[in-house]
Amino acid sequence: MKLPGDNGVARAAGWRQPERTNDAPGNRMDYNWEFAEAKPTGWVWRCVDRATGSVVRLSKQTFPVLYDCVEDAKRHGFTPPPLRVESENSGTDAPTPE
Numbered sequence: 709m710k711l712p713g714d715n716g717v718a719r720a721a722g723w724r725q726p727e728r729t730n731d732a733p734g735n736r737m738d739y740n741w742e743f744a745e746a747k748p749t750g751w752v753w754r755c756v757d758r759a760t761g762s763v764v765r766l767s768k769q770t771f772p773v774l775y776d777c778v779e780d781a782k783r784h785g786f787t788p789p790p791l792r793v794e795s796e797n798s799g800t801d802a803p804t805p806e
Contacts, residue, residue: 739764741786743777746770751777755785 740756750770757764765784771777778788 741781743774743781745774753777753781753786755781 738758740758741753742756743751743753746752750772751774752767752770754763754767755765756762767777767780767784769780771780778786782788
């Protein structure tokens with residue numbers, strides 16, 4: 709039996725189908741955005757309500773590379789966390805400038 713909104717993406721990633729497909733994700737803190745490799749076709753994303761665990765949104769296709777998958781999720785409300793970069797010398801043992 710085909711479920712409403714079933715596009716095969718959830719099955720490819722081993723996920724269950726979205727319970728709610730028309731809700732727009734709100735505050736970034738209310739949702740978990742998950743990315744998975746759906747072998748052999750590529751990458752998929754989903755947005756899960758933290759309070760209920762229900763899938764709010766799911767990518768409509770697979771993407772050959774993770775970057776393209778993240779870009780599509782951004783178009784659907786995903787906001788990546790700030791990038792934090794540390795150098796090898798960022799600890800307390802870092803040399804002091806002379």
